[in-house]
Every structure is written in C-alpha cells, then in structure tokens.
Amino acid sequence: MPEIPTAPVLLGGEPGSFPHSVLAERHPAIIRQVREAFPYGPEQHRALDALLESCTEGVIEPLPVDAHDRDRWTAWGLAGYAGRCWFDVPWLWSESYFYRLLLEAVGYFGPGPWQGIDPFRPAKLAELDAQDTDEELAALDALEGVPDAERSAALLHGSLWGNRADLGFRLSAASTDARATAADATQDTPGLVADDSEALWSLLPPSGTGTLCLVADNAGRELVPDLLLVADLLDHGRAAQVVLHVKPYPYYVSDATTADVVDAVRRLTAAPGAAHGYGRRLWSAMADGRLTVRAHPFSCAPLPYAEMPGDLREEFATGTLTVFKGDLNYRRLVGDRLWPPTTSFADVTAYFPGPVAALRTLKSEVVTGLDARTEAALDTAEDRRWRTGGTHALIQVAGA
Numbered sequence: 004m005p006e007i008p009t010a011p012v013l014l015g016g017e018p019g020s021f022p023h024s025v026l027a028e029r030h031p032a033i034i035r036q037v038r039e040a041f042p043y044g045p046e047q048h049r050a051l052d053a054l055l056e057s058c059t060e061g062v063i064e065p066l067p068v069d070a071h072d073r074d075r076w077t078a079w080g081l082a083g084y085a086g087r088c089w090f091d092v093p094w095l096w097s098e099s100y101f102y103r104l105l106l107e108a109v110g111y112f113g114p115g116p117w118q119g120i121d122p123f124r125p126a127k128l129a130e131l132d133a134q135d136t137d138e139e140l141a142a143l144d145a146l147e148g149v150p151d152a153e154r155s156a157a158l159l160h161g162s163l164w165g166n167r168a169d170l171g172f173r174l175s176a177a178s179t180d181a182r183a184t185a186a187d188a189t190q191d192t193p194g195l196v197a198d199d200s201e202a203l204w205s206l207l208p209p210s211g212t213g214t215l216c217l218v219a220d221n222a223g224r225e226l227v228p229d230l231l232l233v234a235d236l237l238d239h240g241r242a243a244q245v246v247l248h249v250k251p252y253p254y255y256v257s258d259a260t261t262a263d264v265v266d267a268v269r270r271l272t273a274a275p276g277a278a279h280g281y282g283r284r285l286w287s288a289m290a291d292g293r294l295t296v297r298a299h300p301f302s303c304a305p306l307p308y309a310e311m312p313g314d315l316r317e318e319f320a321t322g323t324l325t326v327f328k329g330d331l332n333y334r335r336l337v338g339d340r341l342w343p344p345t346t347s348f349a350d351v352t353a354y355f356p357g358p359v360a361a362l363r364t365l366k367s368e369v370v371t372g373l374d375a376r377t378e379a380a381l382d383t384a385e386d387r388r389w390r391t392g393g394t395h396a397l398i399q400v401a402g403a
C-alpha cells in the first residue's frame with residue numbers, strides 16, 4: 004500500500020507567522036472595510052463590534068439557534084471549536100467561519116431588508132469598472148487572428164495571473180505592489196514555479212467531447228479572464244461542456260458568486276471589440292446549457308476537498324478535468340498543511356476522483372510539487388516571501 008504523505012495542519016497561533024497576521028490584522032481590516040462600504044444601521048454596527056472583539060480577543064461563538072446552516076456547520080466542526088480561541092483551531096477553519104459570521108453580522112442571511120446584500124459588492128464592482136479592466140479587454144483585439152494554440156496559451160496565462168486580483172490579499176499587500184508583473188520574479192527565480200501546461204492541454208484535446216469543471220476563485224478581474232478562457236475552450240472544441248463552480252454566498256472578500264458571474268458576463272457584452280464577442284458567446288453558452296453555474300454548499304466549507312461529500316465527488320468524477328483556481332482552492336485541494344515544497348502534487352491529490360489541475364498565484368505558505376532546485380533558488384533569492392507575495396504562480400496537473 005502506498006504511504007500517504009502528511010504534514011502539520013496550518014494553525015493561526017504563532018505570532019509573526021502569515022496565518023497569525025491574517026487573523027490578527029487582515030480580519031479587523033476587513034470588518035473596517037465592510038463597515039465603511041454601507042450605511043448600515045446600529046444593529047449591524049453593534050454586531051460588527053462584537054465580531055471584532057470576538058475574533059481578536061475572544062473565542063469562537065456558536066451560530067444563532069435559528070441559523071439556516073447551523074446543522075451544516077456543526078457537521079463541519081463547530082461543535083468541537085465553539086468556545087475555543089480563534090488562533091488555536093485550523094487556520095482554514097477560523098478564516099472560513101469568520102466570513103460566515105461577518106455575513107451574519109450584516110444581516111446577509113436575513114430575514115430582513117439586508118438579506119442578500121453582498122458586503123463586498125462595492126469593491127468588486129469598482130474593480131470591474133476600473134480603467135485597467137478596459138485596457139485588459141481591449142488587448143483581446145490583438146489576439147484575433149493569432150494561431151489557436153498561441154491564443155489559448157495567452158488566455159490560460161491571463162486566467163492564471165488574474166488570480167492576483169484578490170481584494171482580501173490586497174488589504175495586506177498595500178505596502179507592496181500586489182499588481183506587479185510576472186517580471187517581478189528575480190532573474191534567478193522563475194515567475195512560474197511549476198508548469199504542467201502541456202499535460203493540461205493534453206487533457207483538453209480539440210475533440211469537442213470533454214466536460215471541464217472550473218472551480219472559480221475571485222470575481223472581477225480574475226473571473227473575467229476565467230470566462231474568456233472558458234469561451235475559448237468552448238469555441239475551439241477543447242470542452243463541450245463547462246461547469247463553473249462558484250460560492251453560494253460572499254466569501255474571502257472577492258470570491259465569485261452567481262451574481263458576480265452575471266456582472267462579469269454583462270461587463271463583457273457591454274464592451275466594444277473582441278470582448279463583446281466573447282461576452283455574446285458566453286451568454287449563448289449559458290442559454291443552451293454548455294456553460295452552467297453551480298454553487299455547492301461545500302464550496303464555502305472550512306475543510307479540505309479530501310472531505311468533500313459524495314454528490315460533489317460524483318460530479319467531479321464525471322469531468323474530463325477539474326481546474327481549481329486560486330490560493331484558497333489550492334489550500335483546500337492539497338490540504339491546508341505545511342508540506343515540504345517538494346512533496347508530490349500527485350500524491351497529495353490522489354484522493355481526487357479524476358484528473359485535476361491547479362492554476363494559482365502563491366499567496367500562502369502551502370505549496371507542493373516543486374523540484375528541489377527551484378525551491379532552493381527561491382529561498383536563496385527571496386527567503387520565504389516567494390510563498391506569500393503573489394508574484395509567483397504555478398500550473399500543476401495530476402491524473403493526466
């Protein structure tokens with residue numbers, strides 16, 4: 004029997020560590036940002052005050068008794084974690100539950116007039132409306148007439164590096180330039196620390212029969228290039244069907260929901276030039292069922308994908324390829340553990356029920372599948388910053 008590798012689960016308790024800074028600094032900053040984004044009433048301000056106190060100095064509070072998803076969270080570990088310090092439980096769990104309680108505080112789950120109002124929507128829309136987005140869309144015109152393989156590769160890289168568009172990440176990266184280009188990687192270290200793109204293309208041949216499951220990450224300037232890639236794969240027969248997995252409710256600040264997919268497709272259809280054509284084709288693909296959107300509750304679970312429920316496992320099993328976008332999905336795919344970076348990506352994703360790929364910029368310390376030379380070069384050039392700075396990326400594939 005093959006040995007299943009393991010490594011310590013990331014916790015948030017060590018002062019000075021990256022997870023600790025997320026819990027101690029990023030979460031209070033997110034509460035501030037949300038408070039300033041809407042003219043909330045006194046009840047919501049009081050609830051946000053209470054959450055701030057709880058998540059910085061208090062303990063994990065249970066959900067209200069009438070919460071619609073109390074049983075689900077109990078099954079996801081709340082029963083064992085309620086009453087414990089936020090910093091002492093798995094980092095993935097405390098981050099995830101923080102977003103659940105933030106939505107509770109602003110009345111997102113209702114009942115009441117604030118039900119369904121996404122507290123992160125103003126930031127998401129600002130990003131979609133930014134001039135940078137216009138420029139990125141205008142650049143699509145130059146791809147018209149380019150050979151298929153070249154255009155598809157450009158769109159794959161657009162989707163990959165689009166993962167830097169993460170509004171939560173930028174709250175902590177404000178002092179650095181989180182939008183810096185791939186050329187930021189020093190001369191001795193590659194922008195792409197692993198590149199299995201050939202294996203990825205081999206799983207999506209232009210035969211027109213495959214189903215791609217794309218597990219989306221951020222809305223706005225990540226989702227737009229994801230959708231452009233989807234349109235390209237459908238247009239050129241590399242996928243007959245695409246299932247886009249989004250979050251059932253706002254999460255990790257900028258994670259995409261169905262409303263964000265609608266905004267992104269509308270943004271494309273309203274654009275001039277080639278972008279408009281991509282938007283129209285996506286619209287048609289949604290209308291005739293080639294592109295469907297899925298919002299499974301487990302997409303917002305505080306658990307690794309190794310613990311996914313049977314229905315989701317069956318769904319992924321039917322896909323020709325499942326692509327996980329972004330840092331958080333990567334953490335959940337490989338388990339949120341401090342792996343030695345040379346741990347095999349194939350070994351840690353061996354539980355997955357079909358071919359699987361990760362497209363991700365590195366924004367947390369979780370990484371697998373590097374070769375020893377690359378790891379050593381990165382450590383020498385950048386100490387540990389390469390793991391969290393968002394300036395490096397990877398394309399990894401298993402089960403090809």
Ligand SMILES: O=P(O)(O)OC[C@H]1O[C@](O)(CO)[C@@H](O)[C@@H]1O
Pocket residue numbers: 025029098166169171172220221255328329330331332334366367
């Ligand atoms: O949007 P992404 O790429 O999933 O990144 C989420 C970010 O949030 C974190 O979980 C920290 O809050 C990091 O792992 C990552 O930087």
